[in-house]
Amino acid sequence: QVQLVESGGGLVQPGGSLRLSCAASGSIFSLYAMGWYRQAPGKQRELVAAVTSGYRTSYADSVKGRFTISRDNAKNTVHLQMNSLKPEDTAVYYCSMGRLVPPDDYWGQGTQVTVSS
Numbered sequence: 001q002v003q004l005v006e007s008g009g010g011l012v013q014p015g016g017s018l019r020l021s022c023a024a025s026g027s028i029f030s031l032y033a034m035g036w037y038r039q040a041p042g043k044q045r046e047l048v049a050a051v052t053s054g055y056r057t058s059y060a061d062s063v064k065g066r067f068t069i070s071r072d073n074a075k076n077t078v079h080l081q082m083n084s085l086k087p088e089d090t091a092v093y094y095c096s097m098g099r100l101v102p103p104d105d106y107w108g109q110g111t112q113v114t115v116s117s
Contacts (some may be wrong), residue, residue: 001025001102002024002025002026002097002105002106003024003025003026003027003095004022004023004024004095004097004109004113005022005023005095005108005109006018006020006021006022006093006094006095006104006108006109006110007020007021007022007023007111008021008111009051009093009111009112009113010113010114011062011111011114011115011116012085012089012113012114012115012117013063013115013117014066014085014116014117015085016085016112016115017081017082017083017084017085018082018113019076019079019080019082020036020079020080020082020093020095020111020113021078021079022034022036022077022078022079022095023057023075023077024076024077024078024097024107025076026076029073029076030053030073030098031053032053032097032098032099032103032105033050033051033052033053033097033098033099033100033101033103034050034051034069034071034078034095034096034097034103035047035048035049035050035051035069035095035097035098035101035102035103035104036049036050036078036080036094036095036096037071037093037094037096038049038089038090038092038093038094038113039060039091039092039094039110040088040090040093040113041059042083043091045094046060047102048060048063048067048103049063049067049068049069049080049081050097050101050102050103051069051070051071051078052101055071057069058100058101062088063082063089066082066083066084066085067080067081067082067083068080068081068083070078070083078095079089080093080105082113084116085113085115087115087116088115089115090111090113090114090115090116091111091112091113092110092111092112092113093109093110093111093113094107094108094109094110095106095107095108
């Protein structure tokens with residue numbers, strides 16, 4: 001059974017940075033794609049960034065140039081570095097894992113990110 005546990009959310013001022021982390025249990029991590037989704041109040045969940053098992057990355061247009069996804073197979077972790085944060089980045093961020101992109105086979109519990117002055 002795969003478990004995903006996110007950390008690193010919080011309150012940050014516009015223009016600031018946060019780094020989200022997701023730790024995965026199990027032995028399949030290196031074989032699966034990983035992703036970060038977000039869901040703002042009243043909006044659908046959207047894929048923000050993904051990284052394949054081959055380290056190929058992809059991003060939503062709204063975060064390109066500001067967010068960076070990375071994975072560490074030795075530690076079964078995936079990170080999302082978020083820079084130049086905007087109020088519209090406010091959402092619950094979810095870590096996900098899947099065999100393909102978009103990865104949606106397994107989900108974390110979510111972590112709140114609030115961008116506000």
